[in-house]
Amino acid sequence: MRSSLVRTGVVGGASALLLTAMPASLVSATTTSDQPAVDCSAVLTAPTLDAAFDAAARAADVPADLLKAVSYMQSRWEGHDGQVSNDGGYGMFNLKSTTTAVPDGAGKGDGDSARSTVSQLDRAADLTGIAASTVRADDRANLCGAAALTAAYAPDLDATTPAARWTGAIAQFGSADTFTTQVLSTLRKGQSRLTSDGEAVTLEADPSVTVPSATASDPQADCPPDLGCEWIPAGYAKLDPADPDSTGNYGNHDKADRTGPGGPKLKYIVIHDTETAYDPTIGLVTDPGYLAWNYTIRSSDGHIANHLDPKDVGWHAGNWYVNAHSIGIEHEGWAGSAGWFTEAMYEQSAKLVRHLADEHDIPLDRAHIIGHDQVPGVAYGSTKSVHWDPGPYWDWEHYFDLIGAPIGQSAKNTTKVKAGDVVEVRSGYADNVNTITGCQQASPGSGDCVAGQGTNFVLAYQAPSTDAPFAKDPGWKPTGAAGTTYASDISARIQSGHKLVVAQVQGEWLGVWWAGSLVWIQNPAAKPVVFRTTAKTVTTTSTTTAAPIFGRAYPEAAAYAPFAIPFQAHSALEYTLGVGQTYAVSDADVETDYYYAKSYDGSIPDDRTDVKGQLRYYQLWYAHKQVFVKADDVTLADPGKQNVVPTSLPRITGEAKVGSTLTVSNGSWSREVTDFRYTWLVGGRKVADAASYTYTLKPSDAGKRVVAVVTVDDPALRAMFAPSLPTRKVVE
Numbered sequence: 001m002r003s004s005l006v007r008t009g010v011v012g013g014a015s016a017l018l019l020t021a022m023p024a025s026l027v028s029a030t031t032t033s034d035q036p037a038v039d040c041s042a043v044l045t046a047p048t049l050d051a052a053f054d055a056a057a058r059a060a061d062v063p064a065d066l067l068k069a070v071s072y073m074q075s076r077w078e079g080h081d082g083q084v085s086n087d088g089g090y091g092m093f094n095l096k097s098t099t100t101a102v103p104d105g106a107g108k109g110d111g112d113s114a115r116s117t118v119s120q121l122d123r124a125a126d127l128t129g130i131a132a133s134t135v136r137a138d139d140r141a142n143l144c145g146a147a148a149l150t151a152a153y154a155p156d157l158d159a160t161t162p163a164a165r166w167t168g169a170i171a172q173f174g175s176a177d178t179f180t181t182q183v184l185s186t187l188r189k190g191q192s193r194l195t196s197d198g199e200a201v202t203l204e205a206d207p208s209v210t211v212p213s214a215t216a217s218d219p220q221a222d223c224p225p226d227l228g229c230e231w232i233p234a235g236y237a238k239l240d241p242a243d244p245d246s247t248g249n250y251g252n253h254d255k256a257d258r259t260g261p262g263g264p265k266l267k268y269i270v271i272h273d274t275e276t277a278y279d280p281t282i283g284l285v286t287d288p289g290y291l292a293w294n295y296t297i298r299s300s301d302g303h304i305a306n307h308l309d310p311k312d313v314g315w316h317a318g319n320w321y322v323n324a325h326s327i328g329i330e331h332e333g334w335a336g337s338a339g340w341f342t343e344a345m346y347e348q349s350a351k352l353v354r355h356l357a358d359e360h361d362i363p364l365d366r367a368h369i370i371g372h373d374q375v376p377g378v379a380y381g382s383t384k385s386v387h388w389d390p391g392p393y394w395d396w397e398h399y400f401d402l403i404g405a406p407i408g409q410s411a412k413n414t415t416k417v418k419a420g421d422v423v424e425v426r427s428g429y430a431d432n433v434n435t436i437t438g439c440q441q442a443s444p445g446s447g448d449c450v451a452g453q454g455t456n457f458v459l460a461y462q463a464p465s466t467d468a469p470f471a472k473d474p475g476w477k478p479t480g481a482a483g484t485t486y487a488s489d490i491s492a493r494i495q496s497g498h499k500l501v502v503a504q505v506q507g508e509w510l511g512v513w514w515a516g517s518l519v520w521i522q523n524p525a526a527k528p529v530v531f532r533t534t535a536k537t538v539t540t541t542s543t544t545t546a547a548p549i550f551g552r553a554y555p556e557a558a559a560y561a562p563f564a565i566p567f568q569a570h571s572a573l574e575y576t577l578g579v580g581q582t583y584a585v586s587d588a589d590v591e592t593d594y595y596y597a598k599s600y601d602g603s604i605p606d607d608r609t610d611v612k613g614q615l616r617y618y619q620l621w622y623a624h625k626q627v628f629v630k631a632d633d634v635t636l637a638d639p640g641k642q643n644v645v646p647t648s649l650p651r652i653t654g655e656a657k658v659g660s661t662l663t664v665s666n667g668s669w670s671r672e673v674t675d676f677r678y679t680w681l682v683g684g685r686k687v688a689d690a691a692s693y694t695y696t697l698k699p700s701d702a703g704k705r706v707v708a709v710v711t712v713d714d715p716a717l718r719a720m721f722a723p724s725l726p727t728r729k730v731v732e
Helices: 001-008 016-021 049-060 064-075 120-128 134-136 139-153 161-169 179-190 280-286 318-325 343-360 396-403
Strands: 099-101 117-120 191-196 202-205 268-273 294-298 304-306 328-329 370-371 421-426 457-459 493-495 499-507 509-515 517-522 530-533 538-539 583-587 594-596 611-614 617-622 625-630 634-637 652-653 660-667 676-680 694-696 705-712
Touching: 016 396, 016 625, 049 064, 049 139, 049 202, 049 318, 064 139, 064 161, 064 179, 064 191, 064 343, 099 538, 117 120, 120 499, 134 139, 134 660, 161 179, 161 583, 179 530, 268 343, 280 294, 304 343, 318 594, 328 343, 328 499, 343 396, 457 517, 499 583
Parallel strands: 268 328, 268 370, 294 328
Antiparallel strands: 099 117, 191 202, 294 304, 421 499, 421 530, 457 493, 499 509, 509 517, 538 583, 538 634, 583 617, 594 611, 617 625, 652 660, 660 694, 676 705
């Protein structure tokens, strides 16, 4: 029985004969003459990973489903070939090599309640008789070691409910209360996945599992109330206390009014990784001499720290225009770490992003929920120095599934594509393996690249052949060199969610416009990587002159005239939109402004002013970035009333108060499309103007939930369209 395991440290099935029969590499160098607590022989020889979970559960007398749920939240059942995780762990259970305190009596004799420090890897080795190096690198050894640890961690052997009996053990794998909630939620709803090694693992749903109430977020944090967010404010101080309050020598962010009428509008959420561990990251964001961003998320358990009020501007993106319009989220990890962003982190981050997007009306698409690698440079020659996180291993498709806005929704990948079509890339992940090299060199601390690891992109070539050189990116590589497999080289990588205009089709190859040139992506019938979508597109107005590309949408000189603010000239980037080329528009409603913030207390003339201009820009899908082109330099083509499948969720926009008008909108379709109908529900009842895309809130609506439901009349579209909408609670 497991009570014997925990109280005496011995299981009757283990023997010295077992140890001598095992390969030398599986025997711990620290094993003494004592028998190991858990016999792992059946686990190590299990024919499948699913069977290995069952064998480990029997060996350690712990529930197999619990082991699956904990491992899923740490790694999605991926072992990562012994590579260290973003927070210093190894294997499917992210077992730590650092020393941690052992709870009183955990795995010890009844009379021994002394506390010690030992790493999870070393302790798993002691409990199983398997070498710590093997527990680190071998999936089944890691599983058996984690099962032994789980049994040793169990705090209450006589508890009557699974939650009470095992929550203490779960917490040893992820310290935040939210991690325990995530594990129990996973047990309740179940999961199934094919790993990158081709192992099918299934966790059956168990509706009987009781999930405790989630930890409340700090009231100061801009977070869902049940996400357990912590408020750790960014440093804001004069760097020399002797300076006057009007000094410009301060850090590490700027005060603004981004959630009110006086500041730049929030348009983007930028996904970063930290390139260091969680604790040093917190030290940096709280240091006035460094930089600030809005949130930091811990890898092991998804714990979230909020550092800035959303109205204020962090210094995180390397582009002041993007900073002024964005929220920055740092994820503990390294851009070269192959697949080692934990599921706990993904899930917590996705919930946060959905909350922020709904709260600040940020579109849930890959043009507005962007990686740091999509942020453009600010001037000619600057692109080669921009960042490339979160890197090739961030799983954008899974992330958007968790957000609740799947890339492409229900549209199907297809080879039925012709010249002139707009397509969107959806590459897959676990089965989308691309060669990556130089991970540790490009991202020190990430470890080596892992062969066979899934990636988030398709490759672009200079000709329709896999033998052709990779595509060029004149901003990233000004020398004109072709792209490479090097981890940070984004020259030829077209990520999932990116929209392209097809110029030519040759067999299974699509010629598309990319970084000023025609490039080719393979779209095989056996595994198509694009689906047809829609977008406004642009071509040059001039028939002889290319259009310049910009990294910022700054105003014209006349907009500065009323203020004591210097005109902000900004040069074009290394890119152009060539004559005859066509690119997809990712935002036709760009904010043209410059936020002026130069003093610590905002006291200098016109400080903390958002200069708004009349010059119009369009935001484009261009190379690996989101860039801007002046509207006067291009001709806009609008697909108008085409019957196409929407590729992002419809949204309700507008202020939730009596007298305001709410609007149903979506970036990929127009309200004039007659195939769509709109039904407004207030407090669960239809309102009179149910066919309208707008609804004006009445005094009687106060405190009621308002939902807009979109339906499609066209039968072919109706089968493909996901009608679910975000909801908004109306308050007076």
